[in-house]
Amino acid sequence: MKDITLLILAAGMGSRYGGLKQLDELGPNGETIMDYSIDDAIAAGFTKVVFVIRKSMQESFDAQILSKYRDKIKCECVYQELELLPAGFQKHPEREKPYGTAHAILVAKDAIQEPFAVINADDFYSRKAFVAMADFLRQPNNDDKPVFAMIGYQLKNTLSEYGTVARGVCIANANRELVSITEMTKIQKEGEQIFNTDEKGRVVLTGEEPVSMNFWGFTPYFFTFLNTLFIDFLKENNQNPKSEFPIPTAINYFVTNRLATIKIIDCDAVWFGVTYQADKEYVMKKLKIID
Numbered sequence: 001m002k003d004i005t006l007l008i009l010a011a012g013m014g015s016r017y018g019g020l021k022q023l024d025e026l027g028p029n030g031e032t033i034m035d036y037s038i039d040d041a042i043a044a045g046f047t048k049v050v051f052v053i054r055k056s057m058q059e060s061f062d063a064q065i066l067s068k069y070r071d072k073i074k075c076e077c078v079y080q081e082l083e084l085l086p087a088g089f090q091k092h093p094e095r096e097k098p099y100g101t102a103h104a105i106l107v108a109k110d111a112i113q114e115p116f117a118v119i120n121a122d123d124f125y126s127r128k129a130f131v132a133m134a135d136f137l138r139q140p141n142n143d144d145k146p147v148f149a150m151i152g153y154q155l156k157n158t159l160s161e162y163g164t165v166a167r168g169v170c171i172a173n174a175n176r177e178l179v180s181i182t183e184m185t186k187i188q189k190e191g192e193q194i195f196n197t198d199e200k201g202r203v204v205l206t207g208e209e210p211v212s213m214n215f216w217g218f219t220p221y222f223f224t225f226l227n228t229l230f231i232d233f234l235k236e237n238n239q240n241p242k243s244e245f246p247i248p249t250a251i252n253y254f255v256t257n258r259l260a261t262i263k264i265i266d267c268d269a270v271w272f273g274v275t276y277q278a279d280k281e282y283v284m285k286k287l288k289i290i291d
Contacts, residue, residue, distance in 0.1 A: 001026075003114045004137040005048040006041045006267065007154065008034060009104045009214070010061075010121035011080040012097075012190060021274045023057075023064055027287045033273070036132075036287070037166050038069055042116075043117060044130040045138075045164065046076040050111045051121075052104045055079050069246035076109045084234035089234050092241040100244030101214060104277070109223040116245070118216040125215055126269035133217050135231055136265060145260055148251075150178065151204070152264040153271045155187070156194065157209030162278035164197075168212030168248045169205070171263065178255055178262035181248040210264055222250075229253055254274045264269045 010022045010183060023032055038049060049069065054063050056271065061077070069075055082091045098104065105118060129151045135148045152170065159165060164186040171179045173274050184196040187205070194205045229250055236291040237243035254260040274283050 002136060002138045003047045003078075004045070005050055005074070005112050005114055005116040006038070006046045006116070007050045007052065007105065007108055007112065007116050007118045008037065009052050009101055009118065009119050010034065011054045011104055012120075012122070013055075016216070021239055023060060024274070024280070024282065026274070026284050031287070032121075033283070033287075034065060034288070035068070035105075035121055036124055037121075038065075038073070038239060039129040040125070040127040041134075042073050043127060044134040046073070046117070046130070046134060046224075048076070048114075050108050050116075051075070051077045052080050052108055054098075055081065062126050069183060076111050078111050080104050080107050085234065086231050089128050089231075090240060091173070092238060097244075098234075101202045101247045102250045103230055104228045105247070105250075108221070111227070112223075113220055115219050117219070118218065120214045120273070121213075123213055123271065123273035124270060124283070124290075125213070128265075129267050129269040130266050131216060132265050133215065136217050143249075146219050147261045147263060148219070148222065148254070149263045149265050150212055151215035151271075152210035152266050153213050154207065155205060155209045155211045158190050158211055158271055159187065159194070159212060160275050160279055161189075161282075162276040165275055167245075168214075168251075170210045170212060174266050176264045176266065178221075178251070178264055180255065181243075181251050183248040185247050201212045205265035210266070212248065213273075216247065217265075222249065225253065225259070226250060 117133045168181045168254040169184050170181045173179050187196045194207045196203045198265050233245045
C-alpha cells in the first residue's frame with residue numbers, strides 16, 4: 001500500500017482559547033481532539049504522523065500523545081520556533097506567536113517525502129473526511145501539473161457562537177477546482193446574517209460558501225516554492241510582529257501561477273473545533289456522542 005503521511009499542526013499558542021487547546025482533554029475518556037484525528041487517520045490507512053510542535057511542549061507532548069501511538073504508527077516531531085528563519089532575517093523582538101500555518105508546513109519539509117495531508121490539531125474532521133483524503137492521496141497523478149486537494153466544508157457549519165472565526169473562503173469552478181481562496185479573519189453570525197469585517201468594511205456571506213478548515217492534501221512538490229514564498233513574506237512583513245504566513249497565501253500562489261490544480265473534495269462530514277473557551281462544553285458534548 002502506498003505510504004501517506006498526516007501532518008498535524010500543533011504549535012499554536014491558543015491565545016483566544018486561553019491555553020494549549022491541542023492538549024486539552026475533551027473526550028469522555030480524557031481524549032484530546034488530536035486523538036480522534038490520529039485514530040481516524042490510522043483507520044483510513046495513513047502510515048506516518050508528523051507533528052509540528054514547539055520545543056517547550058516536548059515533554060508534555062511525549063507523555064500525552066506520542067506515548068500512545070509509537071506502537072501503532074510511525075511518529076515524528078518537527079519544531080516551529082520563532083528564531084528559525086532563513087539567512088539574513090532575525091525575529092522581531094516583539095513577536096510572540098508563530099509565523100502561521102504555511103510556515104508550520106515548511107518546517108516539516110525534511111520529514112516528508114510522500115503524499116501527505118495537513119490538519120489542525122484542535123479541529124475535529126470526522127473519519128469520513130480522512131477516508132476521502134486517503135483515497136485521494138493514493139491516486140496516481142498523471143496530470144501535466146501536480147494535483148492537490150482540500151476537504152470543503154460549508155461556512156455555515158463551521159461558525160462559533162462565541163466570537164469571530166478565521167476561515168479560508170473558496171471559489172470553485174464547475175469542475176470543483178479551486179479558483180481562489182481568501183483568508184477572512186473576522187467572520188461571525190449575527191441573527192440570520194453571516195459577515196466578515198476587515199479594514200475595508202463588512203462583507204455579507206451566504207453561509208453556503210465552501211471553506212477551508214486546513215484539511216489539505218499535497219505532494220512533496222508543495223515544498224518547492226514554500227521557502228521562497230516565506231522569504232517574500234518576511235521581506236514585506238517582518239516588521240509587523242503579528243503578521244502571519246497562512247496556507248491560503250501559498251495556495252493562491254500555486255493557483256494564480258497555474259503551478260497546481262487544487263481539487264475541492266465536498267464531504268458532508270461534521271466539523272467542529274475549539275476557538276474560544278466557551279466552545280469547550282459544546283465540543284465535549286459532541287465528542288461524547290461520537291464516542
